[in-house]
Amino acid sequence: MKKPPTDNSASVHKEMRVFRRSRRSSKPAAKAPLDSLVAMAGQLAKLQGEARKLGIFVGDRELIACPTCGLMEDELVDGRLVTCHEIGGPDTGMRFAAHPRGEDKLICPECGTVLRPQWL
Ligand SMILES: [Zn+2]
Numbered sequence: 001m002k003k004p005p006t007d008n009s010a011s012v013h014k015e016m017r018v019f020r021r022s023r024r025s026s027k028p029a030a031k032a033p034l035d036s037l038v039a040m041a042g043q044l045a046k047l048q049g050e051a052r053k054l055g056i057f058v059g060d061r062e063l064i065a066c067p068t069c070g071l072m073e074d075e076l077v078d079g080r081l082v083t084c085h086e087i088g089g090p091d092t093g094m095r096f097a098a099h100p101r102g103e104d105k106l107i108c109p110e111c112g113t114v115l116r117p118q119w120l
Contacts, residue, residue, distance in 0.1 A: 057081040
């Protein structure tokens with residue numbers, strides 16, 4: 001024998017009807033979440049750019065080490081990117097720079113070797 005609906009189940013059914021109606025009526029506005037996502041991606045890119053200017057490693061690629069001279073990147077606990085010749089060594093103050101003919105390549109500031117890090 002089927003149980004009669006309680007007040008609670010009637011309320012749930014009413015909410016489901018409202019939900020279904022709102023889903024149908026929101027079809028023309030389905031682009032809104034995508035616009036929101038695009039806006040957030042733009043904000044994230046802007047924040048990453050500002051972080052880079054402050055010397056913070058944003059984690060968009062692996063840390064690199066030059067196979068020619070041994071200069072390597074390290075990330076400090078506070079997120080700053082430094083270069084050194086041994087783990088925990090003093091910061092040389094030099095930074096690997098973007099290659100002028102390709103953003104996916106970096107140039108060692110010490111010896112000029114062109115490196116292609118793994119971008120994430
Ligand atoms: Zn080098």
